[in-house]
Amino acid sequence: xxxxxxxxxxxxxxxxxxxxxxxxxxxxxxxxxxxxxxxxxxxxxxxxxxxxxxxxxxxxxxxxxxxxxxxxxxxxxxxxxxxxxxxxxxxxxxxxxxxxxxxxxxxxxxxxxxxxxxxxxxxxxxxxxxxxxxxxxxxxxxxxxxxxxxxxxxxxxxxxxxxxxxxxxxxxxxxxxxxxxxxxxxxxxxxxxxxxxxxxxxxxxxxxxxxxxxxxxxxxxxxxxxxxxxxxxxxxxxxxxxxxxxxxx
Amino acid sequence: xxxxxxxxxxxxxxxxxxxxxxxxxxxxxxxxxxxxxxxxxxxxxxxxxxxxxxxxxxxxxxxxxxxxxxxxxxxxxxxxxxxxxxxxxxxxxxxxxxxxxxxxxxxxxxxxxxxxxxxxxxxxxxxxxxxxxxxxxxxxxxxxxxxxxxxxxxxxxxxxxxxxxxxxxxxxxxxxxxxxxxxxxxxxxxxxxxxxxxxxxxxxxxxxxxxxxxxxxxxxxxxxxxxxxxxxxxxxxxxxxxxxxxxxxxxxxxxxxxxxxxxxxxxxxxxxxxxxxxxxxxxxxxxxxxxxxxxxxxxxxxxxx
Amino acid sequence: xxxxxxxxxxxxxxxxxxxxxxxxxxxxxxxxxxxxxxxxxxxxxxxxxxxxxxxxxxxxxxxxxxxxxxxxxxxxxxxxxxxxxxxxxxxxxxxxxxxxxxxxxxxxxxxxxxxxxxxxxxxxxxxxxxxxxxxxxxxxxxxxxxxxxxxxxxxxxxxxxxxxxxxxxxxxxxxxxxxxxxxxxxxxxxxxxxxxxxxxxxxxxxxxxxxxxxxxxxxxxxxxxxxxxxxxxxxxxxxxxxxxxxxxxxxxxxxxxxxxxxxxxxxxxxxxxxxxxxxxxxxxxxxxxxx
Numbered sequence: 001x002x003x004x005x006x007x008x009x010x011x012x013x014x015x016x017x018x019x020x021x022x023x024x025x026x027x028x029x030x031x032x033x034x035x036x037x038x039x040x041x042x043x044x045x046x047x048x049x050x051x052x053x054x055x056x057x058x059x060x061x062x063x064x065x066x067x068x069x070x071x072x073x074x075x076x077x078x079x080x081x082x083x084x085x086x087x088x089x090x091x092x093x094x095x096x097x098x099x100x101x102x103x104x105x106x107x108x109x110x111x112x113x114x115x116x117x118x119x120x121x122x123x124x125x126x127x128x129x130x131x132x133x134x135x136x137x138x139x140x141x142x143x144x145x146x147x148x149x150x151x152x153x154x155x156x157x158x159x160x161x162x163x164x165x166x167x168x169x170x171x172x173x174x175x176x177x178x179x180x181x182x183x184x185x186x187x188x189x190x191x192x193x194x195x196x197x198x199x200x201x202x203x204x205x206x207x208x209x210x211x212x213x214x215x216x217x218x219x220x221x222x223x224x225x226x227x228x229x230x231x232x233x234x235x236x237x238x239x240x241x242x243x244x245x246x247x248x249x
Numbered sequence: 250x251x252x253x254x255x256x257x258x259x260x261x262x263x264x265x266x267x268x269x270x271x272x273x274x275x276x277x278x279x280x281x282x283x284x285x286x287x288x289x290x291x292x293x294x295x296x297x298x299x300x301x302x303x304x305x306x307x308x309x310x311x312x313x314x315x316x317x318x319x320x321x322x323x324x325x326x327x328x329x330x331x332x333x334x335x336x337x338x339x340x341x342x343x344x345x346x347x348x349x350x351x352x353x354x355x356x357x358x359x360x361x362x363x364x365x366x367x368x369x370x371x372x373x374x375x376x377x378x379x380x381x382x383x384x385x386x387x388x389x390x391x392x393x394x395x396x397x398x399x400x401x402x403x404x405x406x407x408x409x410x411x412x413x414x415x416x417x418x419x420x421x422x423x424x425x426x427x428x429x430x431x432x433x434x435x436x437x438x439x440x441x442x443x444x445x446x447x448x449x450x451x452x453x454x455x456x457x458x459x460x461x462x463x464x465x466x467x468x469x470x471x472x473x474x475x476x477x478x479x480x481x482x483x484x485x486x487x488x489x490x491x492x493x494x495x496x497x498x499x500x501x502x503x504x505x506x507x508x509x510x511x512x513x514x515x516x517x518x519x520x521x522x523x524x525x526x527x528x529x530x531x532x533x534x535x536x537x538x539x540x541x542x543x544x545x546x547x548x549x550x551x552x553x554x
Numbered sequence: 555x556x557x558x559x560x561x562x563x564x565x566x567x568x569x570x571x572x573x574x575x576x577x578x579x580x581x582x583x584x585x586x587x588x589x590x591x592x593x594x595x596x597x598x599x600x601x602x603x604x605x606x607x608x609x610x611x612x613x614x615x616x617x618x619x620x621x622x623x624x625x626x627x628x629x630x631x632x633x634x635x636x637x638x639x640x641x642x643x644x645x646x647x648x649x650x651x652x653x654x655x656x657x658x659x660x661x662x663x664x665x666x667x668x669x670x671x672x673x674x675x676x677x678x679x680x681x682x683x684x685x686x687x688x689x690x691x692x693x694x695x696x697x698x699x700x701x702x703x704x705x706x707x708x709x710x711x712x713x714x715x716x717x718x719x720x721x722x723x724x725x726x727x728x729x730x731x732x733x734x735x736x737x738x739x740x741x742x743x744x745x746x747x748x749x750x751x752x753x754x755x756x757x758x759x760x761x762x763x764x765x766x767x768x769x770x771x772x773x774x775x776x777x778x779x780x781x782x783x784x785x786x787x788x789x790x791x792x793x794x795x796x797x798x799x800x801x802x803x804x805x806x807x808x809x810x811x812x813x814x815x816x817x818x819x820x821x822x823x824x825x826x827x828x829x830x831x832x833x834x835x836x837x838x839x840x841x842x843x844x845x
Contacts, residue, residue, distance in 0.1 A: 071441050071444070074441035075441050086436050099429040099440055100441075103426070109447075109450060110421060114422075301653075348833055355792075367822070374818075487654075521668075523665050526658075527662035527663075528658065530655075531658035534654045538647070538651060
């Protein structure tokens with residue numbers, strides 16, 4: 001589904017991504033973990049078109065997407081959520097999702113079809129799914145942080161992606177919310193047959209959701225494999241010395 | 250509900266204006282509705298797409314000059330001249346917009362200004378075609394429309410249809426997406442929308458309707474002058490849009506009416522209208538950022554509370 | 555014409571003189587933008603006020619240099635009042651609000667000039683001591699214009715040293731990067747902002763006073779200069795001092811030689827130049843690319 005080969009990106013001499021290679025099978029749930037500054041968000045930005053790689057390839061469903069603009073990549077089937085919630089604060093929750101649906105249906109340039117009731121049903125369904133239906137008329141900026149993350153998920157799903165990239169989907173959430181979000185993501189991914197690539201600091205989430213894990217450190221992948229292997233990997237433990245305890249908090 | 254009522258009242262009032270028997274009033278209202286359309290067209294760019302243009306007068310001028318020239322120099326009938334003039338404005342907006350949307354914020358604004366001043370230079374220098382600094386005078390208006398009242402109803406019809414079309418456009422899926430582009434361009438890209446293309450589409454829509462306003466103006470005025478392409482014209486329509494309120498659909502139309510009436514009244518007493526306009530502008534910016542429409546909304550809400 | 559070395563020589567000096575005068579004004583604009591992030595449309599109006607104030611002082615006191623000083627001080631005072639009273643309320647607002655505010659200022663100040671001085675044209679003579687022409691070997695050249703040629707680099711150097719070597723300069727440069735941090739460090743940021751606006755406006759006023767002997771003083775003179783300033787600042791890069799220096803020189807050359815090569819089209823040329831820069835490299839020579 002997703003094949004990344006020898007991806008490199010530097011900023012003014014600082015190598016944020018070094019020679020990263022990764023293969024994702026369809027339906028796989030893959031986590032990218034690593035300490036802060038390891039380059040996880042840069043990696044996501046490279047895959048989703050926000051950044052252009054210096055070298056290397058990114059192939060999605062056997063087509064190259066490296067260096068393509070974000071909107072093109074979304075149309076191909078990759079949708080992402082953002083680490084710091086990146087919603088439309090002044091628009092209502094329902095409208096936030098509606099924009100995604102309009103885009104998905106290729107109606108962005110349609111000047112005839114009225115927007116007021118457009119995709120009302122599907123918007124409702126998505127909001128029910130992520131648990132935001134009660135807030136559908138609230139301005140997105142007024143939502144609590146955790147709920148904004150749920151909205152992020154809904155917007156990403158509105159694009160009907162085949163590959164879902166979630167950047168720290170439970171960041172900033174209380175433990176109870178985290179568990180719910182985790183379950184929700186798992187259910188959605190299973191129900192829709194999505195491939196999932198996500199980053200997280202919370203190791204509980206990682207180990208319960210992920211089928212495979214890759215560890216990023218200083219822009220390089222130092223280990224990749226099944227959760228058990230990663231847990232026992234010496235190098236990973238070294239990198240995470242003391243971090244595992246923090247992550248559980 | 251109250252908005253529909255207000256619209257009805259305004260509509261009926263507009264229809265009745267000529268019946269009051271004042272030629273001055275008819276002329277005044279004709280100019281106001283033309284400028285209202287001009288301001289509404291700019292708001293597609295400013296209010297909906299969130300791109301501030303300093304050069305919107307270019308399309309007004311192109312529409313106006315084209316219509317004037319086609320009607321008079323080439324003796325084309327109106328049903329050809331008007332669409333052709335609008336088409337030229339749209340075309341110009343497409344070409345100029347293509348370059349402008351590659352930039353954002355102040356650079357975008359400056360580039361729109363530069364292009365519009367180039368249009369002004371063309372109008373100024375191309376004496377043979379446009380009359381240059383002397384202006385293009387003696388626009389040949391079709392006999393049916395020579396009567397001021399007849400022209401008023403024609404203009405009202407054209408403006409009415411245009412406003413209806415703009416309403417449709419701004420409240421369509423396209424309009425909703427434009428707002429998304431304004432609110433969070435980054436996110437909108439990641440939702441699968443080509444932001445640059447959206448902004449270009451908004452640019453062209455805005456330019457097209459500005460061209461309609463310009464063509465009407467040329468016929469109303471029986472002439473086109475280079476001032477219509479100068480940056481002061483762009484500034485004026487910008488102020489109208491902001492005074493009325495850029496976050497409301499009809500706001501700019503209200504702004505156009507208020508500004509025009511203010512100017513006409515104040516010019517009777519003093520020659521220092523610019524100073525008053527400037528003060529007004531400063532006051533709006535400091536105390537009324539959402540314009541008059543925003544103020545009306547706030548008042549309505551506080552009454553409900 | 556261009557093959558005549560004397561002509562070339564004279565026109566080049568004209569270009570430099572014009573450029574340096576422009577630089578002094580534009581330096582104020584770029585400074586205001588660099589630190590305050592405000593596009594000061596009223597900069598042309600400040601320029602115009604400076605010229606008129608200089609004229610009045612020369613009429614009353616007979617001394618040109620007093621006029622220049624007076625212009626600077628008058629604009630400094632005006633800017634202080636404007637910034638303290640009105641502009642500072644807009645820092646938190648979007649750039650459009652600030653732009654419109656300064657545009658409102660243009661309208662008000664323009665009419666103020668008309669009100670105070672009327673609409674006749676005025677002129678200011680070259681200052682005594684610089685009123686003759688200097689023999690430069692190839693040709694004679696007005697001493698005053700030569701003075702402008704030399705003043706530009708001096709002002710540039712003074713401003714640069716001020717920004718690089720003094721504490722205030724460092725603070726100003728820091729304010730460009732990170733206002734919040736500065737406030738946390740205990741710097742009186744509002745004072746810095748006021749100071750920058752005052753200095754910027756004073757530069758425009760002084761530039762206007764210096765330009766008075768060169769130009770005819772009319773109420774519309776602010777319109778041209780503000781466009782020219784913007785072109786200079788865009789060419790050089792918004793916020794860059796040396797960028798403005800370079801941009802001013804370029805515009806000076808384009809204006810002067812444009813008037814020679816394609817007379818009647820100079821205005822088109824200036825807009826075409828602005829267009830070209832914005833299309834090719836909008837952040838100018840020394841500006842930073844938009845993220």
